[in-house]
Amino acid sequence: MPELPEVETTRRGVRPHVEGRRIERVVVRDGRLRWPVPRSLVRELAGATIRCVERRAKYLLFRTDRGTVIAHLGMSGSLRVVPAATPPRTHDHVDLVLDGGQLLRLRDPRRFGCLLFTRGDPLAHPLLKDLGPEPLSSEFDGGHLFRRARGRTAAVKSFLMDASTVVGVGNIYASESLWRAAIAPRRRAGRVTRLQCDALAAAVKKVLSEAIEVGGTTLRDFQKVDGEPGRFNPSLAVYDRTGRPCPRCGAPIRSARVGQRSAFFCSRCQK
DNA sequence: AGTGCGGCCTGTCCGC
DNA sequence: TGCGGACAGGCCGCAC
Numbered sequence A: 001m002p003e004l005p006e007v008e009t010t011r012r013g014v015r016p017h018v019e020g021r022r023i024e025r026v027v028v029r030d031g032r033l034r035w036p037v038p039r040s041l042v043r044e045l046a047g048a049t050i051r052c053v054e055r056r057a058k059y060l061l062f063r064t065d066r067g068t069v070i071a072h073l074g075m076s077g078s079l080r081v082v083p084a085a086t087p088p089r090t091h092d093h094v095d096l097v098l099d100g101g102q103l104l105r106l107r108d109p110r111r112f113g114c115l116l117f118t119r120g121d122p123l124a125h126p127l128l129k130d131l132g133p134e135p136l137s138s139e140f141d142g143g144h145l146f147r148r149a150r151g152r153t154a155a156v157k158s159f160l161m162d163a164s165t166v167v168g169v170g171n172i173y174a175s176e177s178l179w180r181a182a183i184a185p186r187r188r189a190g191r192v193t194r195l196q197c198d199a200l201a202a203a204v205k206k207v208l209s210e211a212i213e214v215g216g217t218t219l220r221d222f223q224k225v226d227g228e229p230g231r232f233n234p235s236l237a238v239y240d241r242t243g244r245p246c247p248r249c250g251a252p253i254r255s256a257r258v259g260q261r262s263a264f265f266c267s268r269c270q271k
Numbered sequence B: 001a002g003t004g005c006g007g008c009c010t011g012t013c014c015g016c
Numbered sequence C: 001t002g003c004g005g006a007c008a009g010g011c012c013g014c015a016c
Helices: A004-018 A039-045 A142-149 A156-161 A171-180 A194-213
Strands: A023-028 A050-056 A059-064 A068-072 A078-083 A092-098 A102-107 A114-118 A254-258 A261-265
Touching: A004 A050, A004 A059, A004 A078, A004 A092, A004 A102, A004 A194, A023 A039, A039 A114, A142 A156, A142 A194, A156 A171, A156 A194, A156 A261, A171 A194, A171 A261
Parallel strands: none
Antiparallel strands: A023 A092, A050 A059, A059 A068, A068 A114, A078 A102, A092 A102, A254 A261
16 A cells, blocks of 8 residues: 555656656556546647656656646555556556557556646646645654644544645554654644654654665555565554564554554553 | 545455 | 455545
C-alpha cells in the first residue's frame, strides 16, 4: 500500500526510463479509477514529451510539454516500465506507450488510484493546493506540529495522518513514528507537548527517510518498478505486530481503532 | 473550522 | 471444501 516512501521509490525507478521520452499513444483498458481517466489525457498526451517526474505528497507529476499527468497509486496501485510487447495482465488498466520500445503501465487492482491531466500549474490543482508541507522539508518540524495542534481535540494519530498537517504519513508510518516518539496514538493533538512535537517531527523524518532508503515497505501488493518488493518490513516496530514484544521495553504490542483506522502501539512506553 | 464517517474496490483471511 | 462476510488501505466529500 503505497505511502510516501513507496511513491518516492516508484518515482526514482520510473524516472530514468521516461524522462525525455515521447508518448506515442495512451491505451486505456479500464478508465474507471477513483475518477474516470479523462479523455483530455488520452488526446493531449499522444505526441507529448515527458520532461520530468516529480512528486508532491503521494501524487506523482509527469510534466510534459503539453501539460501534466497527476497520478495517485491509491492503496494498491503500481507503475512498471516494461517492453512494449508485454501482454497486459488483469488490473493493468492504462499504458503510456513510449518511443524507444517501452511503455509505462499502471496496475491498480482496487482502482483507488487516479490518473488526471491538467494544462495549468499542477500545484494549483484542487487536489494539491491545500496540502500541508512535505515531511522531509525544513518547513516541517516540531514548531509546525505544535502550532497547528493548538486547540485540536482529534487524536494525534489522526492529526498526523491529516494531509493538511503534513503529507505522506499514512497508517503504517503514523504508528511507527508515534512509537519512536513515545506518544500514545489516542492522545489529543492539543495535549502533545512542545518537546513531544519535536520528537514526533524527527521520528517522522527518520522513519520516512529510512523507508525510502530501502525501497519502501511491502505488505501485500506493493512492488518497486523492477518488480522487487520493498525491504522496510524488518524495521517495523509495531505495525501489524499485535501481541509481539515491543522492541524497546518488551511489553506486548497492542492494537486499537483510532479514528476508524487500526493503530498499533506499546501502552507501556507510549504516553 | 474541526471532526467524524461513508463510500469507493478487490484480494485475503477467518469462521462456519 | 466452499462460501459469506469482515477487513485492509487513502482520501474525497459530505454532514454535523
